[in-house]
Amino acid sequence: MVQGLNSASSRKVRWGVVVDLQRCTGCQSCTIACKAENGTPPGIFWTRVLEKEEGTYPFAYTVYMPTRCNHCSEPPCVPVCPTGASYQRDKDNLVLVDQDRCIGCHSCVIACPYQARFIPDNAKGYYGEQSTPFEQVKYQNWQVGATQKCTLCVHRIDQGLIPACVETCPPKALVFGDLNDPESAVSKLIGQRSHYQPLAELGADPNVFYLT
Amino acid sequence: MAQGFNMELRCQQQWGWLIATWLFLSGSGSGLFLLYELFNLPSAFAPLSLGTIVLGGAVLLWELGNPLRAWRGVSRLGTSWLSRGTLSVWLFVICSSLFIAPQFASSLPWGQGHAIVKTLEWIAGLCALMITLYPGFSLAKNRSIPFWNTALYPVISFSFALMGASGLALAASFWLSGELRGIASLALVVIVVNLLLMAFHMLVMHRAGGASKESVRLLNRGPLAWTFWIGVVLVGMIVPLLVLALSQLVSVAGTGLLVGTFLFRYCVLKAGVYVPPALAEKTMDLSKLKRPNAELRQEYAGIAANYARGSW
Numbered sequence: 470m471v472q473g474l475n476s477a478s479s480r481k482v483r484w485g486v487v488v489d490l491q492r493c494t495g496c497q498s499c500t501i502a503c504k505a506e507n508g509t510p511p512g513i514f515w516t517r518v519l520e521k522e523e524g525t526y527p528f529a530y531t532v533y534m535p536t537r538c539n540h541c542s543e544p545p546c547v548p549v550c551p552t553g554a555s556y557q558r559d560k561d562n563l564v565l566v567d568q569d570r571c572i573g574c575h576s577c578v579i580a581c582p583y584q585a586r587f588i589p590d591n592a593k594g595y596y597g598e599q600s601t602p603f604e605q606v607k608y609q610n611w612q613v614g615a616t617q618k619c620t621l622c623v624h625r626i627d628q629g630l631i632p633a634c635v636e637t638c639p640p641k642a643l644v645f646g647d648l649n650d651p652e653s654a655v656s657k658l659i660g661q662r663s664h665y666q667p668l669a670e671l672g673a674d675p676n677v678f679y680l681t
Numbered sequence: 682m683a684q685g686f687n688m689e690l691r692c693q694q695q696w697g698w699l700i701a702t703w704l705f706l707s708g709s710g711s712g713l714f715l716l717y718e719l720f721n722l723p724s725a726f727a728p729l730s731l732g733t734i735v736l737g738g739a740v741l742l743w744e745l746g747n748p749l750r751a752w753r754g755v756s757r758l759g760t761s762w763l764s765r766g767t768l769s770v771w772l773f774v775i776c777s778s779l780f781i782a783p784q785f786a787s788s789l790p791w792g793q794g795h796a797i798v799k800t801l802e803w804i805a806g807l808c809a810l811m812i813t814l815y816p817g818f819s820l821a822k823n824r825s826i827p828f829w830n831t832a833l834y835p836v837i838s839f840s841f842a843l844m845g846a847s848g849l850a851l852a853a854s855f856w857l858s859g860e861l862r863g864i865a866s867l868a869l870v871v872i873v874v875n876l877l878l879m880a881f882h883m884l885v886m887h888r889a890g891g892a893s894k895e896s897v898r899l900l901n902r903g904p905l906a907w908t909f910w911i912g913v914v915l916v917g918m919i920v921p922l923l924v925l926a927l928s929q930l931v932s933v934a935g936t937g938l939l940v941g942t943f944l945f946r947y948c949v950l951k952a953g954v955y956v957p958p959a960l961a962e963k964t965m966d967l968s969k970l971k972r973p974n975a976e977l978r979q980e981y982a983g984i985a986a987n988y989a990r991g992s993w
Contacts, residue, residue, distance in 0.1 A: 519958060536958060545824060548760035551767060552753040572753060573746015575695040576763055582825035582956060584691070588746055614746025667958055671824045 482561040485648040485676035487655045492642035495533035499634035506633035508607020513587045515619040538585040538619035539675030546577035571615035693953040699744040701947035706737030711812035712846025725857045766815035773808035776801045813842035826953040828896035848938025855932035892954040917941010
């Protein structure tokens with residue numbers, strides 16, 4: 470495939486997450502860690518664990534699939550944005566939203582194949598009209614009527630920390646790192662284990678890999 | 682909580698009545714301007730076209746999360762069809778306003794036959810063409826929703842814009858004086874073409890399977906079936922077809938066409954089903970979970986024996 474100027478390989482750093490499906494227990498710790506770190510409003514989950522029941526009784530089992538923004542190398546949500554509010558950082562592949570530019574047209578929400586973008590229509594907290602002190606602080610990071618999404622904890626990455634969901638995961642099913650670095654843990658895992666990229670056929674080149 | 686995250690085919694929930702209204706008004710209004718130019722409709726139809734598009738724009742502003750920032754909507758002309766469409770709407774409003782103005786203020790320096798008027802008319806016409814087409818391109822660009830992700834959508838968008846415009850012209854003829862030569866015949870042709878386009882698109886999508894097939898199921902037998910079959914096909918297309926073919930009640934047919942066009946826009950939006958997340962069982966190595974048949978039979982026999990003893 471011919472890669473554009475902004476393709477993943479032309480960037481110095483390409484952050485990615487590897488999800489080991491054999492380790493994930495569906496505990497939703499990542500979901501809660503994301504909530505605690507980013508203070509998203511009720512009903513909005515930047516990361517979450519999908520469940521699917523397989524088999525039939527008495528040999529039924531559940532498959533868990535943690536999902537988040539895939540910070541795609543060719544993100545379909547960015548070109549559809551009419552204002553440029555959705556953008557990809559030049560120095561890496563993180564797909565972010567400028568809250569001050571977003572007009573809330575929903576184009577990017579529709580375009581995202583992973584349904585990982587959200588637009589809150591109010592700033593109500595979890596406990597009625599009155600926001601908690603925690604919510605009052607965290608809700609300053611986003612605006613009502615503007616798109617919000619997983620930033621891969623960009624504020625932590627820029628401080629040299631790993632995303633909150635990855636740090637929290639009890640069975641260490643989530644691994645974070647630079648996919649352009651062949652010595653990184655994520656690159657080695659992808660090299661050693663069978664894996665797939667979700668909905669890769671749509672051409673977004675997602676940077677979340679699932680180990681099977 | 683986790684049950685709500687089950688992997689299943691999901692419809693888009695973002696765009697509904699308001700976006701359908703915007704698509705309907707802007708499509709019908711711009712289509713009407715094209716008909717005004719092509720069929721030499723009475724002059725009152727030009728302001729009607731402009732008013733319809735402006736009303737559609739107001740509906741879109743209402744839908745936006747941050748309408749006060751709408752002016753930023755033309756910032757990404759290189760990649761965003763919404764940006765291109767917004768620019769077309771602004772240009773259309775400006776040019777058609779200046780083009781229509783002499784109808785109401787004859788003292789203006791530019792009048793009928795003036796070179797400036799001709800230029801404004803051409804720009805407004807091209808922008809109107811763009812407004813009929815761009816919603817189709819905008820929807821077709823979404824690879825996440827295969828029911829929209831087809832090269833046919835710009836054609837469908839244009840064709841239904843013409844149907845709405847015909848409906849608007851025929852319905853408005855009840856109040857606005859003047860002859861509408863050719864519009865009824867055009868409406869008949871457009872209805873037949875749209876029926877064929879819809880049938881072809883639904884057949885192709887049904888055969889494609891997956892999310893596309895689910896979209897067709899929603900329209901055929903799902904929650905949208907009544908709206909689609911009664912509203913779009915019967916009231917919006919078959920009845921106007923019969924009325925236009927058999928009687929002179931053009932305003933009745935026009936009203937039916939407007940209802941059909943509006944409900945079609947709504948049904949298309951609501952039938953947008955996402956490609957589901959990669960189904961893990963197709964890609965996971967589940968061989969470790971699959972035990973030999975003999976072992977399974979032995980275990981199942983043990984469970985059955987426990988049932989028989991009532992020892993659960």
